[in-house]
Amino acid sequence: MEAPLAALPQSHLRLADLSTRRETKFDVVPSSDERSAVAAELGISGVKKLRFSGQIAPMGQNDWRLIADLGATVVQPCVTTLDAVTTRIDELVERSYVADLPEIEGSEIEMPEDDTVEPLPVTLDIAAVMIEALALALPLYPRATDAELGTATFTQPGVTPMSDEDAKPFAALGALREQLEKKGK
Numbered sequence: 001m002e003a004p005l006a007a008l009p010q011s012h013l014r015l016a017d018l019s020t021r022r023e024t025k026f027d028v029v030p031s032s033d034e035r036s037a038v039a040a041e042l043g044i045s046g047v048k049k050l051r052f053s054g055q056i057a058p059m060g061q062n063d064w065r066l067i068a069d070l071g072a073t074v075v076q077p078c079v080t081t082l083d084a085v086t087t088r089i090d091e092l093v094e095r096s097y098v099a100d101l102p103e104i105e106g107s108e109i110e111m112p113e114d115d116t117v118e119p120l121p122v123t124l125d126i127a128a129v130m131i132e133a134l135a136l137a138l139p140l141y142p143r144a145t146d147a148e149l150g151t152a153t154f155t156q157p158g159v160t161p162m163s164d165e166d167a168k169p170f171a172a173l174g175a176l177r178e179q180l181e182k183k184g185k
Helices: 032-042 126-137 169-184
Strands: 012-014 024-028 046-059 063-077 084-098 117-119 123-125
Touching: 024 126, 032 046, 032 126, 046 084, 046 126, 063 126, 084 126, 123 126
Parallel strands: 084 117
Antiparallel strands: 012 123, 024 046, 046 063, 063 084
16 A cells, blocks of 8 residues: 655655664654545545654564554544544554565465564555554444434335344244243143
């Protein structure tokens, strides 16, 4: 994914240029225009606040570990009313970039237990990591506090609408069994 914040100079880190003896700190705070670009990229109404700060530290000879705090305030449409829903997101983001990660082959693969391990890139795009972490942290079904899911029934005129209970055929069989058991006593 092409990050809309690619123009930020602090968002690209060439790993070969970083110190292998100590961590490298970063703090990405996108501008209003950049937050609008992130919102458009994620298909949400808006991003009011966004900050991604942390560090990337060497891990062994060739590997790196990123630990960062993601803080954001996002606006999404409510799934029932389409009203604006504001959500605060505070997430700890961890990634390990490993040089000798085995390449996965085949059409069907199992997900690894540790989903924070990724292949070692030449250049790490911090903005892309931030946007990916934000996308994963977004509520899937944001709802306004007063939103209620009503009941809609659709039938032809003169026909009794089918209820949820009518759609459960085994419930009717269970009721019939209970009646037969009562008669048998």
